Amino acid sequence: MIANFSLSSLVSFVFFFFLFSPSSAASVGICYGRIGNNLPPPSTIVSLLQSNEVTTVRIFKPEPELLNSFSDSEIKLMIGVPNEMLPLLASNPVEFSLQWLQDNIFAFLPxxxxxxxxxxxxxxxxxxxxxxxxxxxxxxLHQALISLSLDEIIKISTPLAASVLSTSFPPSNGTFNPDLLPQIIPLLRFLKDHDSPLMINVYPFFSYINNKKDIGLDYALFNTQGVLLDNGLFYNNLFDATLDSFVAAMEREGFRGIRLVVTETGWPTAGGEAASLENARVYNGNVVKRALGDFGTPMRPSAGVEVFLFDLFDEDEKDGEEYEKHFGVFALNGVKAYDVNFS
Structure with a gap:
């Protein structure tokens, strides 16, 4: 069923939502990548997610069939705006962004x-x-959401690769690449002003395989008994250290209190060294346990971090190394590739 909301009806719908919607419990989301020629049809996905108590999903571009399959499912979505759309959204008046949202998203989804x-x-x-x-x-896009009274419901940001940091060790030395500061500073200012999160993609797997001399596998998997001491703070895993590197980098530029959302993290089950079902089970299990427990990082012990696991299924048409194709938490038949719980 297509939602088919008109622009003129959205404000009253949002008012009703604020009056009567229940608050949501803590959850861990999952990314729904679709770079494959053998994936199950979107119509089967919602029941799979619901049966596994997945309540938040990241999709990378707004495809009508995909959005329509989620409509009225009560699953919350992070929707990607494709890179190639950005020049048009940036250079046209706000009315263009407003119409783009209506034509590509709100026509199919509440x-x-x-x-x-x-x-x-x-x-x-x-x-x-x-x-x-x-x-x-x-x-x-934010101005378009303001005109619809949706800016407090839908938050806007852009997912950053961890490599936007020029320094990440130790975490307290976290520093953004100076060449990127002309773009990152206004982004941080927007996030601070509008209570939006800094979105980051965090992959200890990649850090480990690219720097095995300095990073131990156990440290990447949350298995280490040792600790890294940094200004009186203890780190026993690379995930927390990476997050706090971003915290330190933001504070270095004068921005405190911007929350983090990990928009991608995961571990491959095959395709290379350290890529295995067991390591994926251990890593993702620890990430889920950490997120659902609302645990903070050493720099922000009381601030839990929302996480999106990558990926729903293996993607057999992805470019790059073989392990890039093997991040799926679920097999194509909908059975979990390994044991991990989302609630």
Whole structure:
């Protein structure tokens, strides 16, 4: 069933939502990548997610069939705005962003199912042509949401690769790449002003395989008994250390209190060294336990971090190393590849 909301009806719908919607419990989300030629149809996905108590999903672009399958399911979504759309969203009046939202998202999905808009993905590092368009797109889409009274429901940010940090060790030395500061500073200012999160993609697996000399496998998997001491703070895993590197980098630029959302993290089950079902089970299990327990990091012990596991299924058409194709938490038949619980 298509939601088919008109722009003129959204404000009254949002008012009703604020009056009568229940508060949501803590949850761990999952990314729904679709770079594969053998994936189950979208119509089967919602029941799979509901049966496993997954309540939040990240999709990377707004495909009508996909959005329609989630409509009225009570599953909250992070919806990606494709990198290639950013020049148009940035350079046109706000009315263009408003119409784009209606035509591509709100026509298929109730707006109150949308938790986040993710503007591009890892643009600053992996797709630098689009870098100048990120922040203007963020502002235009935010103005469009304001006009619909949706800006407090739908938060906007852009997922960053961990490599936007030029220094990440020890965590207290976290520093953004100085070449990116002209883009990152206005982004942080927007996030601070509008209570939006800094979105980051965090993969201890990649850090480990690229720097085995300095990073132990147990440290990447949350298995270490040893600790890293940094300014009186103890770190027993790379995940927390990476998050606090971002905290330190933001504070270095004068921005305190911006919350973090880990928009991707995961561990491959095959395709290379340390890529195995057991390591994926251990890593993702620890990440889920940490998120559902609302545990903070050493720098922010009382601030839990929302997490999206990558990925729902293996993606057999992804580029890169073989392990890039093997991050799926579920097999194609819907059975879990390994034991991990979302609640």
């Amino acid at each position: 707006p109150t199912q949308i938790k986040y808009l993710a503007i591009g993905n890892e643009v600053f590092i992996k797709d630098p042509y689009y870098t100048p368009f990120v922040v203007p797109s963020v502002y235009n």
